[in-house]
Amino acid sequence: MTSDNAAATASAAYRSALEVIESVEPRIAAATRAELADQRASLKLIASENYASPAVLLTMSSFLSDKYAEGTIGHRFYAGCQNVDTVEAVAAEHARELFDAPYAYVQPHSGIDANLVAFWAILATRIEAPTLAATGAKGVNDLSEDDWEQLRARFGQQRLLGMSLDAGGHLTHGFRPNISGKMFHQRSYGTDPETGLLDYGRVAAAAREFKPLILIAGYSAYPRRVDFATMREIADEVGATLMVDMAHFAGLVAGKVFTGDEDPVPHAHVVTTTTHKSLRGPRGGLVLATEEYSEAVDKGCPMVLGGPLSHVMAAKAVALAEARRPEFQTYAADVASNAQSLAEGFLKRDARLVTGGTDNHLVLLDVSGFGLTGRQAESALLDAGVVTNRNSIPRDPHGAWYTSGIRLGTPALTTRGFGHDEFDTVAELIVDVLSDTKADTAKSGSPSKVKATTAAGVGERVRSAAAELLDAHPLYPGLELS
Ligand SMILES: *Cc1c(COP(=O)(O)O)cnc(C)c1O
Numbered sequence: 001m002t003s004d005n006a007a008a009t010a011s012a013a014y015r016s017a018l019e020v021i022e023s024v025e026p027r028i029a030a031a032t033r034a035e036l037a038d039q040r041a042s043l044k045l046i047a048s049e050n051y052a053s054p055a056v057l058l059t060m061s062s063f064l065s066d067k068y069a070e071g072t073i074g075h076r077f078y079a080g081c082q083n084v085d086t087v088e089a090v091a092a093e094h095a096r097e098l099f100d101a102p103y104a105y106v107q108p109h110s111g112i113d114a115n116l117v118a119f120w121a122i123l124a125t126r127i128e129a130p131t132l133a134a135t136g137a138k139g140v141n142d143l144s145e146d147d148w149e150q151l152r153a154r155f156g157q158q159r160l161l162g163m164s165l166d167a168g169g170h171l172t173h174g175f176r177p178n179i180s181g182k183m184f185h186q187r188s189y190g191t192d193p194e195t196g197l198l199d200y201g202r203v204a205a206a207a208r209e210f211k212p213l214i215l216i217a218g219y220s221a222y223p224r225r226v227d228f229a230t231m232r233e234i235a236d237e238v239g240a241t242l243m244v245d246m247a248h249f250a251g252l253v254a255g256k257v258f259t260g261d262e263d264p265v266p267h268a269h270v271v272t273t274t275t276h277k278s279l280r281g282p283r284g285g286l287v288l289a290t291e292e293y294s295e296a297v298d299k300g301c302p303m304v305l306g307g308p309l310s311h312v313m314a315a316k317a318v319a320l321a322e323a324r325r326p327e328f329q330t331y332a333a334d335v336a337s338n339a340q341s342l343a344e345g346f347l348k349r350d351a352r353l354v355t356g357g358t359d360n361h362l363v364l365l366d367v368s369g370f371g372l373t374g375r376q377a378e379s380a381l382l383d384a385g386v387v388t389n390r391n392s393i394p395r396d397p398h399g400a401w402y403t404s405g406i407r408l409g410t411p412a413l414t415t416r417g418f419g420h421d422e423f424d425t426v427a428e429l430i431v432d433v434l435s436d437t438k439a440d441t442a443k444s445g446s447p448s449k450v451k452a453t454t455a456a457g458v459g460e461r462v463r464s465a466a467a468e469l470l471d472a473h474p475l476y477p478g479l480e481l482s
Contacts (some may be wrong), residue, residue, distance in 0.1 A: 007478025010054035014481055017061060033481055039477045043426065043466045047362040047409020048220070048248060050280045051168050051475060052415070056319045060282055064310040070302045077302070080368065086309045092312050094233060094320035095133065095286060098254050099265045103294035105318050106287030107301050108309040110249040111274035115172045117269045117287050121296035122214055122241050127154055129296075130345040160184035161212035161240070163198075163401065166392045168222030168364075187212070191222070194395050198222070198353040207238045208448045217264070218245030218272075221391045221407050223339075223358040228268060229261035235269075241293075246269040249276025249360055250286075251411060252324045255332020255374040269293055278335060278361055278411045280328075281319025284312045329415040335415040337363045338410040341420040345427025351434075354393050354405065366393055370481045374403030376452035381406070383454065384462040386430060402449040406430075417473040425469060429462045 021027040039051070070077040073092075076084075088106060095104035095401040110115035120432030126269040128140070131151050137143045143151065160180060162173030167190040171178045187210045189203045191453040209217060217226055228244060237241035244264035250273040252258045254264065264271050272286040275281035289297045301308055322328060336359070344358045346365060367377040374390030375398075381388050391407035392400045408430075410423065418426075432476045436458040 004478060006054070007476070010058065011478070011480045013054075013058055014479065016337055019482060020093060021306050035323070036476070036479075036481060037291070040440055041467070042428075043469065043470065044412040045231075045386065045388045045426070046276045046412065047406040047407050048274075048387075049409075049410045050277060052276070052280055052282060052315075052319060053203075053322060054476065054479065056280075056322070057319045058314045062311045062314065064314055065131050067076070067310055067410055068307045069310055070307045072301075076317070079468060084313075087307070087310055087317060089313045091317035094317055095288065096326060098320055098429070099271075099275050099288055101183070101265050101271070101288035101330075102291050103289045105287040105289070105294075105297045105314050107305060107311055108272075108287060109305065109312070110283065111245070111285045112172055113305055114247075114272040114274070114285030114287050115180070115245060116304050116474060117285075117297060117300035118243055118272050118289075118376065119180065119214070120300070121287075121289065121293050122243065122270065123155060124296040124299070125159065125214060125293050126241065127151070128469065136287050139289050140351045151445050153281045158182075159180040159210060159212040159213075160216065161188045161207055162188055162216035162224070163219055164188035164190045166396055167394055168219040169216075170218070170220045172247065173216045173218070184214070186399070191394055191437075192354075193395060197224060198226065200234070203231070204234045204237070207234050207240065211238050214243055215240040216243045217268075218246055218247060219245065221362070221364055221405075223343075223360060223362050224354070225258060225262045225357050225359050226264075227261045228264045232267040234329070239271065242268045243270045243272065245272045247272070247274040248362070250274070251280060251323070251328075252332050252336060252361060254279055255329045255335075256338050257332045268338065269451055274368075275316050275319060279319065279323060280331075280407075280411070280415065281314035281323075282312050284309070284316055286316065304345060325482050335410050335418070336416045338418060338420070338423045340413050341423040341429055342408065345424040346431065349427065349431045351427075351431055361411055362407060364391060364393060365406045365408060365430070366404060367406055367434060368397070370437065372434060372437060372452060373439075373449045374397045375401070375450055376437065376439055376448075377406050377434055380433055380452055380454050381430060384425075384429070384433045384459040386433065386462070387465050388430075391399055398449060413473075416475055417468075418469070422469055422473070427463070429465055433462055 068078045069081045091106040092104045149171040157295040160174045163169030172180045189206045192199045216232045275282040339358045352366040378390040391404045391405045392403040436455040442448040
C-alpha cells in the first residue's frame with residue numbers, strides 16, 4: 001500500500017469503528033474523536049509518550065480480547081488458545097530477534113507489571129529454587145510448615161539497590177512508598193552532586209557495602225547513557241543479579257543507537273521495558289531474560305499477572321515488526337540527534353540543563369534560574385500549548401511535588417517529523433514563556449510555589465508559533481475521521 005492508500009484505508013476503518021461505538025455510547029465516540037484532535041493540536045514533549053502507528057492501534061480493537069489465555073504458549077489453563085499461541089509466539093519471536101535476546105516474555109500489561117514479573121523471577125530463581133533443591137521438595141506445597149516459614153522469612157530479607165528517584169530513577173526501583181521499597185530492603189545510588197552524572201565508583205561502593213540481591217539500572221529522567229558493561233561488573237563482584245529497566249530508552253536500543261556497552265541486553269540477566277514509550281508500540285510491557293531466569297519469567301502469568309491481553313500482545317507483534325525495519329533505525333537516530341538540537345537550543349539561550357546536556361532522548365531543564373518551580377513552569381507552558389511534565393532535579397530544593405525541573409523528550413515530535421530547526425524553535429518558545437512568567441506572591445508574602453503569571457500576549461504568540469510547526473508536520477497525515 002502507498003502511504004496515501006494506507007491513510008485512506010485507516011480513515012475508513014476508524015470511521016466505521018466510531019459509527020459502531022456511537023450507536024451504543026456516543027460520549028465515548030466523541031471523546032475518542034476529541035482525543036485525536038487534542039493530540040494533533042498539542043506540542044507534545046512528554047518524554048514517555050509517543051504516537052503508535054494506525055496498524056498498531058487498529059490491531060488492539062480485535063476479537064482476541066475475548067479470549068482467556070492464562071499460562072504460556074502451548075500450556076494454557078483454558079482450551080481453544082491456538083490463535084493466542086500464534087500471537088504470543090510471533091510477538092516473542094520479534095522481540096528476541098529485535099533485541100538479540102535468548103528469551104522474551106510479552107504478556108506484562110505495563111512497565112510496572114514487567115518489573116514485578118522480573119522481581120518475582122529473580123526471587124524464584126535465586127531464593128526459592130535453592131531452598132526446594134536443598135529440602136528435596138518438588139514445589140512449595142511439599143515444604144514442611146517450618147521450611148515454608150523459613151522461606152517466607154528469607155523472601156523478606158532480600159536487598160535491592162537502584163537509582164534514586166531524584167537522580168532520575170523510577171519509583172519501582174526501591175522507592176519506599178512503592179511496593180518495591182516494601183518487598184525489599186532498599187538502598188539507592190544517586191548521581192554526582194556537582195555534575196549530575198552517574199558515578200560508577202559510588203555505585204560500586206554502595207554495592208560492596210550493601211550487597212544487594214538485585215542491582216537495578218535504568219531511569220525515567222536521566223539525560224545520559226549508561227555503561228551497562230560496568231554495571232554488570234559491579235553486579236558480578238557482589239553476586240547481584242543485574243536487572244535493567246529500559247522502559248524509557250527501549251526505542252534507542254531497538255534502533256541501534258545504544259550498542260556495545262550501552263546496549264543492556266548482552267549485559268543484564270533480566271531486562272524489562274514498556275512498549276509504548278520510545279519503542280512506539282501499544283501500551284504494555286515486556287521482559288527479556290537469559291536462559292537462567294527464563295523459566296521463572298515464563299510463569300509471570302498466573303503467578304504475578306492475570307490473563308494476558310491477547311489483543312495488546314498482537315499489537316506488540318505489529319509494533320516490534322515495525323521496529324525491525326530500517327526506517328526505525330533512522331527514527332531512533334533522529335530522536336537522539338533531535339534531543340541534542342533541543343539541548344543546544346536551551347544552552348545557547350543561557351538556560352541550565354541538568355548534566356549540562358543530553359546524549360539520549362530527553363533533557364532535564366532546571367527552571368530555578370527563571371525564578372519558578374517546576375509546577376509553575378509546567379502550567380505556564382501548558383497555558384501556551386506546550387505539554388511537558390515537571391520533574392525533580394538532583395538535590396531539589398522544592399521536593400518531588402513542586403520540583404525545580406521540567407522533563408522534555410523528543411520521541412513523540414520526532415514521530416511527527418520534527419527535525420533540528422523545529423526543536424531549536426521549541427527551545428526558543430519555551431525560553432520565551434519562562435522568561436516572561438513570574439511567580440505570584442503567596443499569602444505569606446513569599447513567592448508562591450504554585451501560581452505564576454505570564455506576561456500578556458506571550459501565550460498567544462507561542463501558541464500560534466507552535467500551531468505553525470504542528471501544521472507543517474501533521475500527526476497521522478491523511479487520517480480523516482469525518
Ligand atoms: C514508565 C516507566 C515504568 C512504568 O511503566 P507503566 O507502563 O506506566 O507501568 C517503569 N519503569 C520505568 C523506568 C519507566 O520509565
